[in-house]
Amino acid sequence: MRTTLFAAALGAAALLGAIAPASAQRTDPCAGPITFGTTISATGTNSTLSDRWMKMTEIFEEEFNRMAGGVALSGCGGKKVPIKFVMYDDQSVPATAVSLYEKMATVDRVDLFVGPDWSTHGFPVSQIFEKYKTPSVMSNVATPRVYEQGFKYITGLAFHANTWSQNYFESLKNVNPQPKSVFWIVHDNLIAKTVYEIHKPIAEKQGIKTVGEEIFAPTTRDFTGIILKIRAAKPDIIYISSFDAVSVPLVQQMRQLRVTAMDVHHIMATGSLARQINLEGVTGELYWHEGIKGPYSDIALKVLERAEIKLFDYLWTGGRLDSYFVMIQAIEKVGKLDREAIATALRAPGAKWKRPGGEFEFDAGGLSKIVAFTHQIQNGAPVIIAPAAQATGTIKWPSPTWQ
Amino acid sequence: MTAIIAQLVISGLLLGGLYALVAFGLSLIYGVVRILNFAHGTLLAIGGIAASIIFAVYKLNPVLIAVVLVLVFLVFGYLMHIYLLDPLKKRNPFEATIGTVLVTVGLLLIISDLAAEIAGPTPKNIPLEFHAYIVGEVIIQRAELYILGGITLFTIALHLFLKKTWFGRAIRAVTQSPLGANICGIRSKQIHAQTVAVGCGIVAIAGVLWSLKFPVDPYGGFDLTVRAFTIIILGGIGNLVGALLAGLFLGLAEVFTSFLWASDWAPAVSIVLLLVILVVFPRGLASVRK
Amino acid sequence: MTGSATEKLALAAIFAIAVIAPFLGAYYLTFVFTMLIAYVVAQSWDWLHGEAGYVNLGHYIYFGIGAYVFSLGYINELPVVVCFAFAALFTAGVGAILSYPLFRLRGDYFAFATLALLPLFDLLAANLKGITKGTDGIPLPPKGVIVMGVDVKVFSYYVALAVCVAAFFLTIWLARNKFGFALKAIRNDEQAAEICGIRIFPVKLKTMALGATFAALAGACYPWAYRYIDPTTVFGLNVALIPIAMALLGGTGLLWGALIGTILLGTMQQMLLVQISGFQATIVGIVTLLIGRYMPGGLLRARIVRGTPGLGALGKEHHERLGVRPAVGAAGEALAIERRTIDPDRTILTCNGVTMAFGGNIAVNNVTLEVKEGEILGLIGPNGSGKTTLFNLISKIYEPVAGEIRFDGHLLNGLRRDTVSHVGIGRTYQIPRPFSDLTVQENIAIPLMFRGDGGLARDAALAEAIKFARFAGLEARLFDRADALNLQQRKALEFARALACRPKLLLVDEVASGLTPAEVRAFVDHIREMRDKYGVTVIWVEHIISALSQVVDRLVVLEQGSVIADGPLREVMADERVLRTYFGGSLKEHA
């Protein structure tokens, strides 16, 4: 028995050893290519937001290396090295994402991470970055609590939940007649609830009273109950904090049941929503828009074009692309591939970072302080109405289609 | 208040009618073949997605779309039974049950993944804009009337089909007494395959009507399978009228729960109902009537 | 364990891999960790399914509950051990409580109801925000990530591995132990199990609670390692059915089924994940479908696997692992039945005004009957006259709507079915109901294990069963499954099983039909021997009166649920009323 056990153990060890790829740790900080590890929710429930990103990332690798010529390493005599992505589908399951990041850290031995998306993934995966002391620029992980863990190696590109609708509520100060009341409709989801919880006091400070609030489950299909409550409450503003896909029947039924308000605000008033329902006159937030030119916008637009992605349809694509740009900037700031230095640079207080939508800073926890552009759907397309500097039009108030 | 109740009732009936439609197919299949088809709700989602794509690309009339999809689904159901499910009948009951679970769960995975790969994972619907009728404070969409009409007509048609045609009666006969049906000269294998086909055909119609009102995505649908099970247990296996009433009741219950209490608890209604019924009447409600 | 060389080797290899995986790197740790957890869930599911035959589609809720309880304990800064204990205990409690409503259900209805548990608990976790923090989920504080300089994942890994090992050996124990035999009897036929003296509900409840405990331990490992849970991660339908698929894939009810299924499906999923982009779920779906279609008993039961030398050992059914061979004994060896001295004046069974009705149909109507100790009573009557119903009343299949049944000093009214054999009643069924996927030996051993006095140990029961089998002429078929027997052999098996209940009163329901005259005579001798040698009282329902006439002391005739005659055979057969109502008058009338 003892010999069999020993033989089996030996065999097993040999087998595992054979599977494990022998890849040496990189010793030369100037050698390319620099590998970025990431997972994308290409299948599963979150894939409605990100199903085209795998293709987009492949194109990004190609276009960036072609158009920019690679990452400029000042610490290596200004040599430009290409980037390379290692990427997997996390199937929208957090546990799968964790195992994949572990694999990328230990088997694929990627240099840096860019990802994952979504707060539910950000929580467990952020510990992997700490453990392997490998910096990551995550995208679309907007819940402040992820960044309140005191971690050093994480940063995240997303709207700051704290400032998500900042421009919107600012712009409301200048409309006439003034809105006096708001009804909150909230998708039962980490990010949607955070946005609602943060903006409720902001609105009330501005003198906009809450006359109703309702949280709905993602599988809700019939919203008549909620809508009747709205009609009874007669709010001036209806604020929908929800993912776009799950709110299709909500907005549709609001239309059908002739809900009236000065404005209906949807934090994800996207193109995919607009294709399914009449969004005319609805206000919302945009992360970035093809019409707004800024740093890297040439590369970004080229990538989007080739990947056949419209920012208006896939709202969060901007965050994804920005995480790539920010990581590249961080390497260039350091001038060579040095994880510790890159992590420090990313979290340097007051550092400015470029993105196609403008400049921004990270907060103390590592979450980008990005303020969304507020837009209104006019004649089927989004028109930026705030901030004033980038505005492409003015708000129609009260919203014409909700009368 | 009456206007509010009226509005809620309309929505509840609409939702419940659609639920019933989902349950009809499952009820027929379960009644005749005694197979738990885990892929049932997912088939509806696929039907809805196909319908909305056809609508978006060819701008076909939804009725025409339904006709096309029904034909496709009939064939699919027939082949599914002949090649995947029927051969399992030859195994012992233990293997037959497990085999059925594996086959239908496998199908569920395959069709939802394929649909997501081909059509994309985003939810889709048939965006028809129609005139609305306003009676006092109650608002009814013409599309909703069409859907309600569709459900009513279809239920009546199905009812007549089961009552009046030889084939429909054979389905009921096999459900109620397989041996008795055999004695009357009903070929059970044939009826089984045809019933699975018809059940899938009904799902196609449900899918089209569903996508007129609500969006569907390839990963959804399983919660509809659970609801459909609730409905057939509530309404009696193979009992169409029972399924309709149970579906309507469920729809109304969910709508009223969300208005009177909170919408995040509305999905609990059907689950709690199912559990309570099963626990109080362990052999289903049908056993009580006897 | 009497495992083959293949099994030892496989076990050693798997265990070795599992032990060293963390040293190969964090990726292997995480990958094997997910498999360890999946195995525990799959295996603990299979205790209820493979052993007891219940399809609990909602088993995954126990994983989720365990994860939640652990997390809540952890963020309230309880020691990890305490968190684990709470998770296990609380979840076991939930399992026990759920057993009460759920086990009222059978078959598909049980599956429906348990399936509904998943969305229900998902909803509870999402909506009971005060306790669970709703869809926000629970992040565990990062400060516990490194314990004693080691990543906490390593600890959770080895805890999970320990739980796996415990689950594996518990499976071996369950398959061989008396408790496991109770489950197997339940799987085959709950009523027959009760008749053999098994009190079934506590057995099912314990199994449910045990399964819940293990799933909860696996669930507790999860947040400990991953540091975050939310409702969809631990109650989501998409993850919940996978472990079940794994167990079914390998082969449910087999020692290696869940393990091999987990390894294969888990590895396949992981390979697809890292090597193929797109269509992963489709491929998993196709494999699942093909196994269901062509190997519905699971991979290990497939002919091709069973036929492969070495591999075949993994697919062994439990009884192929039981090593108890017949002890060579003398043919006339006494059965382990207490020899009672008969007191012919003592009344052993009294039915007083017993009535049973189904709906409006009165099956047994005000039957009053006395049976003396040591009597052999024949019970006849046309089809539908209530003979079998009367048996069912005495053996507590039914509770009479009126009247009183007393047996050997016990009032049977209100008695539980499983105590019937304990007070000394054994019975056979008209259509035999042996435990069909158990061997002849096991069938007979079951009542021996579950006697009122605590019963024999497994091996003793199996050895003792051989004597009963020999007595019933089944010695040659000792190791064959009951479903391979022909009708006569099944009847003989039932008879032996009833004797193994050590009855004072034996209820025999139509044994002779289908036997040759010589076989009938042998059977009659058996009946007589039971009475003369062991003092057993017998009531025998039979259509074939020629068989009865060889042995009965007294004949009772039922017609439409009522006793129409009661007396010595010859008197009864001459009774005008009997002849008229039972035989339609004398046959000569027709001539």
Place this chain on the structure above:
Amino acid sequence: MLEIRNLVVDHGELRAIWDVSLDVEAGERVGLLGANGAGKSTTLGAILGIYKASGGHIRYKSAEIANREAVQNVEAGIALVPEGRQLFPEMKVRENLEMGAYPRSARGKVAENLDRIFDLFPILREKQNQNANELSGGQQQMVAIGRALMSSPQLLLLDEPFLGVAPVIIEEVMAALNRLADQGVTFLLVEQNIHRAMEFVERAYVIENGRTVLAGSKQQLLGDPEFSNKFLGLD
């Protein structure tokens, strides 16, 4: 009309019929007697085509019908009134009857046959719109017989038609069966109640353990000590 030779039928691994041979001439009333489990019902099922024959021959009007589908046999004029009736409990009496005319050849004469059955069992005409499960046992038996008659059978196989039927109704059913016999229907009757069986049949076979062991006319059998021995057990 019907000729069975050395029939063998297996239920899965169990052999139910080992060796049954019998003949039924057109217009005859033949009984099939035996104890529970002797194989009587299985024999009837095999004739109709519900069970597969593993061996032997069943010839009907000189055509081999063993292993033909039930529907073909119904179309050819065989009908079965099964043990336990096997009605469709939640279908109306009328619908139950109509199901008997399911084979294509029978569909043309539904109205005519319904009339005939309602004449035979007037109570069914009254109750035609009630669900079958609301009927008494006797009435259900009438429906079962009626359903079999809907295909205008020439050979009617009856499996324990008097089981669970009140004596008064038995007389009524018996009278109806006699009328059918007068109309030329051939009967093969399985019955445990010897008295009832002997009232009706002219000739009978006795089955034991799946084998035909005795045969003869009513008079022959009743005079045969072995026969009374089998059923009475008195020497």
